[in-house]
Amino acid sequence: MASVGNEFGSVTGRKRRCGWLDLVALKYAVQINGVTQLMMMKGDVLSGFENLKVATAYNYKGDEIGHLPYNIEPENVTPVFKIFKGWQADLTGITTYEALPIELKDYIKFIENEVGVPIKIVSVGPDRTQTILK
Secondary structure (H helix, E strand, O other): OOOOOOOEOOOOOOEOOOOOEEHHHHHHHHHHHOOOOEEEOOHHHHOOOOEEEEEEEEEEOOEEEOOOOOOOOOOOEEEEEEEEEOOOOOOOOOOOHHHOOHHHHHHHHHHHHHHOOOEEEEEOOOOHHHEEEO
16 A cells, blocks of 8 residues: 555655554544544545455454553454455546445445544545545
8 A cells, every 4th residue: 555655754765554444543533623524535545455444443352342442552452344345446537526436435435424524525646636525
């Protein structure tokens, strides 16, 4: 994902960490910051995956929890993933929300429902013209 999304530090050139969406952490961020809408950047980078994963809970010391635990050390916390079907389409030329692959729209709808706020912007490429207003 880092090379496809051009995720490298601007000063050091080091690869940035990339991973699957963590809905538990996103819900918490939305809640404590009063977020009323979201923007999904780099939607085009998700193209080509057979499946996408979304962390919907954590296995914390043998129990499944839906909140951030106090101790998030890897030996205590394992993400619980929901799997979504990926898509193979090149999104970079798409200009309307309706033209996005159904799999991406399902992914967006799931995130909106889980987090409780709408995703109003979807980016499908690095250029500012590759921004879709929903």
